[in-house]
Amino acid sequence: MGNHVFQNLLSLLLFLVLSTAGCRESSKRGSSKQDSTQHISRSLDLYLPDDLEATLWAESPMFYNPTNMDVDIRGRIWITEAVNYRNYKNDSARFYHHRKGDRIMILEDTNADGKADLSKVFVQDKDLVSPLGIAVIGNKIIVSCSPSLIVYTDENGDDVPDKKEILLTGFGGRDHDHSLHAVYAGPDGNWYFNTGNAGPHIVKDKAGWTLRAGSIYTGGSPYNQKNQGNQKSDDGKIWVGGLALRIHPDGTGLQVMAHNFRNSYEVIPDSYGNLWQNDNDDQVVTCRTAWLMEGGNAGYFSTDGTRYWQADQRPGQDIFTAHWHQEDPGVMPAGDCSGAGAPTGIVINESDALGAEYLGLLLSADAGRNIIFGYHPILKQSGYDLGERKNFISSLSDDNTGYVWNDTAQNSQKEKWFRPSDVTIGTDGAIYIADWYDPVVGGHQLRDTSGYGRIYRIIPKNKKLTAPEIDLDTRNGQLLAFKNPAINVRNQGFEKLKQQGDAVVETLQPLLHDPNPFIKARTIWLLSQSGEKGKAIVEKILNDPDEKNRATAYRALRQITRDILPHAQKMAKDQSAFVRREVAISLRDLPYERTKPILIDLLRKYDGEDRWYLETLGSVLKGRESEIYPELVQLLGQGKPATQWNKQMAHVAWRLHPPAAVDALASRAADTLLSSEERQAALTALAFINDKTAARSMLRLSEIKLADISGQAAYWLSFRQSNDWNQLLDWNAIHFDPAYERRLAQMKVKKQIVLDDNQSTNERKWQVQRMAIDSVGGQLLIGMATEKKIPSILLPFIEEKIFQNPDASIRVQASKYFQRPGAGKIYSIQDISAMTADAKRGELIFFRNCATCHKSNSRGSAVGPDLNGIAKKFDKNSLLDAVINPSAAIVFGYEAWLVNTNDGRSIYGFLISDNKKSIVIKDIAGQNHVIEKKKISSKQKQDKSIMPDPVTNGLTEQQLADVVNYLMMRGAETGKH
The missing domain is CATH 2.120.10.30 (TolB, C-terminal domain)
Structure with missing residues (x-):
């Protein structure tokens, strides 16, 4: 500049x-x-x-x-x-x-x-x-x-x-x-x-x-x-x-x-x-x-x-x-x-x-x-x-x-x-x-x-530009308007000259040699509408050495010619892909039976790379994909197995994706000799086939050992279950949770935005906070934190929200990696112990906050240690200390483990099984997660208890006094029986 x-x-x-x-x-x-x-000037540089x-x-x-x-x-x-x-x-x-x-x-x-x-x-x-x-x-x-x-x-x-x-x-x-x-x-x-x-x-x-x-x-x-x-x-x-x-x-x-x-x-x-x-x-x-x-x-x-x-x-x-x-x-x-x-x-x-x-x-x-x-x-x-x-x-x-x-x-x-x-x-x-x-x-x-x-x-600089005086009543004025750079002005010259038909052709012909290529191009259009003499000249321009002029001539003739097919047949063999694409789009609304031979010529000349060309052919063949596909397998694919297709056939199959291509596409998606990009393209084509056979093939692909395919196939199943494939499979009968997979895919997209330095801070903040308050998104954030992949600029935004996550295990894990609001609060065991406590209030607090993991009075969940008879093991101050500082002394067998998977998830809980093929983690809600070892990226024993501390649970000193009072009274009663 x-x-x-x-x-x-x-x-x-x-x-x-x-x-x-x-x-x-x-x-x-x-x-x-x-x-x-009199001007109000607020001008800038x-x-x-x-x-x-x-x-x-x-x-x-x-x-x-x-x-x-x-x-x-x-x-x-x-x-x-x-x-x-x-x-x-x-x-x-x-x-x-x-x-x-x-x-x-x-x-x-x-x-x-x-x-x-x-x-x-x-x-x-x-x-x-x-x-x-x-x-x-x-x-x-x-x-x-x-x-x-x-x-x-x-x-x-x-x-x-x-x-x-x-x-x-x-x-x-x-x-x-x-x-x-x-x-x-x-x-x-x-x-x-x-x-x-x-x-x-x-x-x-x-x-x-x-x-x-x-x-x-x-x-x-x-x-x-x-x-x-x-x-x-x-x-x-x-x-x-x-x-x-x-x-x-x-x-x-x-x-x-x-x-x-x-x-x-x-x-x-x-x-x-x-x-x-x-x-x-x-x-x-x-x-x-x-x-x-x-x-x-x-x-x-x-x-x-x-x-x-x-x-x-x-x-x-x-x-x-x-x-x-x-x-x-x-x-x-x-x-x-x-x-x-x-x-x-x-x-x-x-x-x-x-x-x-x-x-x-x-x-x-x-x-x-x-x-x-x-x-x-x-x-x-x-x-x-x-x-x-x-x-x-x-x-x-x-x-x-x-x-x-x-x-x-x-x-x-x-x-x-x-x-x-x-x-x-x-x-x-x-x-x-x-x-x-x-x-x-x-x-x-x-x-x-x-x-x-x-x-x-x-x-x-140093040149004065002046507006020309244009008189549309004269031939010179009409030409001046036609050659003008102002787009709607030159239309007025066009209309005046067009009205003269054959009579103006001789005047227009020199413009075909104008040094300004745009003037030559618009002259082609005008000649095509200037009687039979003008049309004949435009037909000759189909042989012009400049491909842009040939394409323009074809476009112009298409608008004025009742039957464009003779010209299409000739120009379908043009060396220019730009010209041939114009021919293709001109066939879109014509009878297929008449255009098919020309389309075959156009398909033969597809280079396997040109997306414009491919998309045009796809739009022209809409509704005829299944009809033409078997011919294309022979014409472009040379009858070879799908895994040996050349790029022309592979890309045409991707664009047309008829139901007849399901088996071929599935075989390409599962072929380890093809590149990941080629496999993914085949999988994508499969996902755009609205047919039961495609849905079933996708289900099978979600279970194969190729990680890049099985994971993406799981995504496609979850996604298509919510739209095109909703009625194609009995989703209740298959062992697949599309709702979870959809949510996981959504959170992965947010993760990608969060890690993208090219996104605005506002956008990254918005997305990371959506992750922080989502149970699946929170898992991904914990996984990112363990791998130290969270940008430091986003940490305050995560800390604002992640301790509001509905999953208690996320909140517990978060305390290891993020600064909690109110962190650093000191609870005095002596002061709390001396408070007047209410066991009835304590019972309500226990079953609202603690019973998801602990049992008392035969109620609650047996995820953590059973608290019946707890008063026989702890006095009041010791129990308060265990509640306030849960990580100080973790009970044997209740150590927390954090497992990260290859797809970015984080599972937190107790390790209850570990064999050659898989492990089982029981999470804080008591749910068992079976994880194949080949899908694990890391597994770490945690030095913090799975039990959330009082700050994480938002408990006050009075509430702590009440809940401990309830446990001591309940434990003492249990001990008498």
């Missing part, structure tokens, strides 16, 4: 005066000319590359709380305001507020000096409650505000809407961040947009086609109380979570392009027809930026949307892998993990106005991290690798990788109030960044009561 750019800082007093005035809201229509001396500079283009009071931007053909910036932001949570009397509804603002630099000087209200509407998206496409202004996609039409160009139409409605997420986001015009002329996971989304397009999508997610707003996964849309498919969508401009042709996001803020198309997104994580460290494969499942929820990622996290999985279900068949690669944050706007820079090195730069804003990330994506296999992530623009000199959204101390630092909510490219080629400006991002909260916001403009 290079030099930082300083902005002018005006007085805080001026800001207070103006912002106070601003709170007396004015909703007057019309424009206001702004002099630079920005760090960016040495050859670029940032200027403060606009700020409050010209607009407030910007959530999204777009650029019109005149180079003006349109803003959605979210002043009425989550008023159910943020007091509108305290925060800046528009009682007549949120507004759409137009900002303009009228004198081309690089700063906005004119601001006007386009519309203020009570239906606008914190809108999250805007698109200016010709005379239509499309605003995304759940539950509706609203289109305002300005028919005469006076910046006043003449018509308002609800294009689509029924989206979930009303007054919620995880809701409807911005529209972008694609290179094909269709509109692309997305919505978050605050469903359900029950949306009917203008042709009557209905989307039904949802998930388990509820909450976040008072209006998001009901949601449901596993819903089927009119295309027969189950779409879940957040969605990327495509629609024709007339509101027909609604189609899901990808699904199962958390809350992707924007999905943006480039000129090749690729889709790009970033996605917010679940307040952990797994935000991502990705190329979005058509039909892709991003993997946030389970495939049917009925389970959160946490429910599906397997022992040994890191959080990023689990969060996006990366080891599950049916899920696309997640892209680049940017860590903790709050991703927002995203755009591809298709201009070289900033310099040739910035052409093709993918910009991804992260409001949490105070940063704009930069990527140069690289075509890899059949998809895109994001390449190296750069800190392109930031308010911080060092990236805030330790970001925690609700960390008050961090958020008090003013340089962290830079909250880029959107990033876009202007008609002049400059980058524009909208800054929400607030101490906090997340949880539907805000702290900046004034609603302050600003827009930065990023330009090259």
